[in-house]
Amino acid sequence: MSDARPDPNRQPVKIQAGGVKKGKNQGLKVVTANDLLTGEVIYFTMDRQWSVSLDEAHAVEGQDALNLLTEAALDEATAVGPYLMDVEEDLSPSGRGRLRELIRETGPTIHPEFARAKGTVH
Amino acid sequence: MYVYDEYDRAMVLDRVEEFRGQVQRRLSGAITEDEFKPLRLMNGLYLQLHAYMLRVAVPYGTLSPHQLRVLASVARDYDRGYAHVSTRQNFQFNWPKLKDVPDILARLAEAEMHGIQTSGNCIRNTTTDPFAGAAKDEVEDPRVTCEAIRQWSTFHPEFSFLPRKFKIAVTATAHDRAAIQVHDIGLEIVRNEAGEAGYRVLVGGGQGRTPHIGHFIREFLPKAELFSYLEAILRVYNLHGRRDNLYKARIKILVSEMGVEAFAKAVEEEFEHFRTLGPGGSVDLPPTEWKRIASHFEGPNLSPRDTDSAAFGDALGQDKGFAQWVRTNVHPHRQPGYVSVTVSLKPQGKPPGDITDDQLEALADIAERHGYGDVRTTHEQNMVLPHVALDDLHTAYQALSEAGLGTANHGLVSDIIACPGLDYCNLANTRSIPVANRIQERFADIEQQQAIGELKVKISGCINACGHHHVGHIGILGVDKKGEEFYQLTLGGSADENAAIGDIVGRGLSTEEVVDAVERVVERYLELRGSPEERFIEAYRRVGAEPFKEALYADAV
Numbered sequence A: 001m002s003d004a005r006p007d008p009n010r011q012p013v014k015i016q017a018g019g020v021k022k023g024k025n026q027g028l029k030v031v032t033a034n035d036l037l038t039g040e041v042i043y044f045t046m047d048r049q050w051s052v053s054l055d056e057a058h059a060v061e062g063q064d065a066l067n068l069l070t071e072a073a074l075d076e077a078t079a080v081g082p083y084l085m086d087v088e089e090d091l092s093p094s095g096r097g098r099l100r101e102l103i104r105e106t107g108p109t110i111h112p113e114f115a116r117a118k119g120t121v122h
Numbered sequence B: 001m002y003v004y005d006e007y008d009r010a011m012v013l014d015r016v017e018e019f020r021g022q023v024q025r026r027l028s029g030a031i032t033e034d035e036f037k038p039l040r041l042m043n044g045l046y047l048q049l050h051a052y053m054l055r056v057a058v059p060y061g062t063l064s065p066h067q068l069r070v071l072a073s074v075a076r077d078y079d080r081g082y083a084h085v086s087t088r089q090n091f092q093f094n095w096p097k098l099k100d101v102p103d104i105l106a107r108l109a110e111a112e113m114h115g116i117q118t119s120g121n122c123i124r125n126t127t128t129d130p131f132a133g134a135a136k137d138e139v140e141d142p143r144v145t146c147e148a149i150r151q152w153s154t155f156h157p158e159f160s161f162l163p164r165k166f167k168i169a170v171t172a173t174a175h176d177r178a179a180i181q182v183h184d185i186g187l188e189i190v191r192n193e194a195g196e197a198g199y200r201v202l203v204g205g206g207q208g209r210t211p212h213i214g215h216f217i218r219e220f221l222p223k224a225e226l227f228s229y230l231e232a233i234l235r236v237y238n239l240h241g242r243r244d245n246l247y248k249a250r251i252k253i254l255v256s257e258m259g260v261e262a263f264a265k266a267v268e269e270e271f272e273h274f275r276t277l278g279p280g281g282s283v284d285l286p287p288t289e290w291k292r293i294a295s296h297f298e299g300p301n302l303s304p305r306d307t308d309s310a311a312f313g314d315a316l317g318q319d320k321g322f323a324q325w326v327r328t329n330v331h332p333h334r335q336p337g338y339v340s341v342t343v344s345l346k347p348q349g350k351p352p353g354d355i356t357d358d359q360l361e362a363l364a365d366i367a368e369r370h371g372y373g374d375v376r377t378t379h380e381q382n383m384v385l386p387h388v389a390l391d392d393l394h395t396a397y398q399a400l401s402e403a404g405l406g407t408a409n410h411g412l413v414s415d416i417i418a419c420p421g422l423d424y425c426n427l428a429n430t431r432s433i434p435v436a437n438r439i440q441e442r443f444a445d446i447e448q449q450q451a452i453g454e455l456k457v458k459i460s461g462c463i464n465a466c467g468h469h470h471v472g473h474i475g476i477l478g479v480d481k482k483g484e485e486f487y488q489l490t491l492g493g494s495a496d497e498n499a500a501i502g503d504i505v506g507r508g509l510s511t512e513e514v515v516d517a518v519e520r521v522v523e524r525y526l527e528l529r530g531s532p533e534e535r536f537i538e539a540y541r542r543v544g545a546e547p548f549k550e551a552l553y554a555d556a557v
Helices: A063-073 A098-106 B006-028 B033-041 B065-078 B098-110 B142-153 B223-240 B251-258 B260-281 B287-297 B310-318 B320-329 B357-370 B390-402 B433-442 B446-452 B514-528 B536-543 B546-553
Strands: A012-017 A020-024 A029-035 A041-044 A079-086 B045-047 B052-056 B082-085 B091-093 B168-171 B185-191 B197-203 B215-222 B330-332 B338-343 B354-356 B375-377 B383-389 B457-460 B474-481 B484-491
Touching (some): A029 A063, A079 A098, B006 B033, B142 B185, B142 B287, B215 B260, B223 B251, B310 B320, B320 B330, B338 B390
Antiparallel strands (some): A012 A020, A029 A079, B082 B354, B197 B215, B474 B484
């Protein structure tokens, strides 16, 4: 009997990169969302908490990424609209949504006074 | 301006308390985000990249100084010290916290403002000429029609869940400053041969990913029958508009697919149905109600003044900055001795349309001292003082300049419409505002800008076209290419009475290339214009796209 389960790495996943709503589930992902109270950008951590720092995000891939997203989506008391975003091994944003996620991480490029923890996007 | 009656006041205050309860239930977990999202959107509350965004309705762009001060207080107490004028003449706040929004709405409600119908598939804020009630050549004040439409459309149960959002604009002058031809419905107030005011009615215009210039389907609609006719259009759209495909749901697609004649025929049939109901059964306003609404727009009592103002003449000769500002930012008024003034929200290096809390308060003071308490927003993301006496103009200019609101660039290359783009927006592919700022920097010399003359640059960060790039003389559309920002130029667009969708002129340009490209287009225009009086758009229409393409892509390999 063959194993008919779909390959999680080939499944489409919810991703928000400009007009792109779906992407391939390939490579390292972290779960990101917006904070319910403030709208601030947040990331899901290894201990299943939310952090405003991408450095504290839990990066996983394949079925583990889908599972992490499912867990994160259960926490409606904290987060709005969780989705998977692409990251490099050092947790910097990558892939098609790289610029968008850099701006989400660091704040609007036109208002350096509103910058978040990291430097400005160039 | 219109003043709330007891029904308006009660409805808005009730809505605030209703939303307060909805927020509490979301925070307590009694309702899910999926349940809450449409409720917050109905109150103008979006979730953007970094924060919530609250859109506040400014009906037909008219504000009082008191309302400006309330907006300033919201910016200061609940946001980050600024507000933003949108291309629907509304205000937006970019950083409110969810728990504060009911209090913000309560504060706005006390000043007769709200966020109702600033989102969702309903009839949005009806926009108009920012010089309404002051323009020299207008048939009548178009805000009376806008206010009647506001009252008719607000909470209208039949039009609360349309196939898509629906936008109406009204102009009352032959020169269209309200971009009516790129609206779902455009109304031009005209007079018939008997001298009666009525409407020339257009449908099916719009921008977005499939831009259309609308079609006039009625050359003269008696004023008394406006709402029968509007209701007929909306009913045909509601019945036949597509709900299966988000991208084909606007009325422009329905008009295009049905054909203009078939659409107009269906409207006329529905219109006849209303007519058979007679005055007692139709939705039209009785004359007394038109009169009641019009009484709110009689405007200030402007005493006659000499058109030859010595104070104005002296200041023109002595203050070079004032003279430059008068050339671009001052417009004729129907009353001799008065002018209308565009207050530019496009100083170099700032996001187009942003205004700080201090500036809002300064503008409120100036409007009270020199502007008869009347202020407007414009769809080009500026503000207007519609009534200023020539004698007071220099003093007003000095006060505006002191507040950072005296930039002399209305209609020039640096007076750019730009959507929020990827710096704020969830839908954007690319940034818009930094491109606008770099173009402003390139053309920083105001004398050079004035020598170039009228040139409307409009930038959108994605195909949804919130920055109106389709109707820019130079339009710039941000596109994503494998995760990199690129920009597509269009030329020859226009949003006035000669409305046109711009022509795409070639391959997308990298972010490094795009400002040089705009400069090359401007240089080519200066080379080929017949005279300094021939505007960019006129020159483009005369020579076509080819000379500009050559200038743009001469170095391409």
